[in-house]
Amino acid sequence: MSVRDFIKNSVLNADSYSQVDIGRIALSLITALILGILIYLVYRKFYAGVVYSKSFAVTLIGMCVLTCMVTLAISTNIVISLGMVGALSIVRFRTAVKDPLDLFYLFWSITGGITAGAGMYILTMVASIIVIIMLAIFYARPSRGHVYVAVIHYEGTENGDEIIRAFGKNKHFIKSRTMRGDTTEMAVEVYCRDKNLAFEERIRDIPKVKDITLIQYNGEYNG
Incomplete structure (x- = not known):
């Protein structure tokens, strides 16, 4: 049968969707639902951001089933497929994805739904196992240290060098320095390999230092 004859038969037999096996539909949807729940659990387990979004996690389940x-x-x-492509092409999603790993989970959910709908259940299961192993090896490893942003307020400008020396051997980088009248605000990113924050006491004991605030940074750090 040529491509032309195949397209003609598909157009003429528009009711061919009724011939789909109900058992295959149920199996595909159940597989997609199970995979979506698995992605939800993996996302909740390995999430390391600042604010966990339950609505996004639940969206992963729905995305897998709907796909x-x-x-x-x-x-x-083929008529349904062409109509579906035309309908979906006008949909625009404007929700910003802040964490690149969230985009990874979205693609995992979408591709898992596609393979489940195509009846490739072994591919769906094997690919999911490989993805989970990859996340467990490369992303769930324990952190070797902590990154903080120290916000320090002090009077004058002569104590700035002494404050910098108080960080000692901890890796640190000055992110900003703002002067308002007699008060200077300095933000320093500091990396600590352990929970020893002795530099905080040293900075607080420096004359004319009003206060110091430590904010833990949960992003990536190379160094």
Whole structure:
């Protein structure tokens, strides 16, 4: 059968979707649901950001099931597939993804739904196992230290060098320095390999230092 004849038969037999096995539909949707729940649990386990979004985690489950449903629909008839492509092409998602790893989970959910809808259950299961192993090896390793942002307020400008020396051997970088009248605000990023924050006491004992605030930074640090 030529491509032309295949397209003609697909257009003429627009009711071919009724021939889809109900058992295959149920199995695909259940597989997508199980995979979505698995992605939800993995996301909650390995999340290391600042604010955990439960709505985004639940979206991963729905995305997997809905993608499976779309794949099942477009795999039955070329007319439905063309109409689905045209309908989905006008959809615009404007929600910003702040963490690049969140984008990874979204693609995992979408591709998992596609493979489940296509009946590739072994591929879905094996790929998910590989992804979980990858996350466990490369992302869930224990942190070797902590990164803080120290916000220090002090009077005058002559104590700045003494404050910098108080950090000792801890790696530190001056992020900003703001002067308001007689008061100077300095933000310093400091890396600590352990929970020893002795530099905080040394800075607080420096004359004319009003206060020091430590904010833990949960992002990536290279060094």
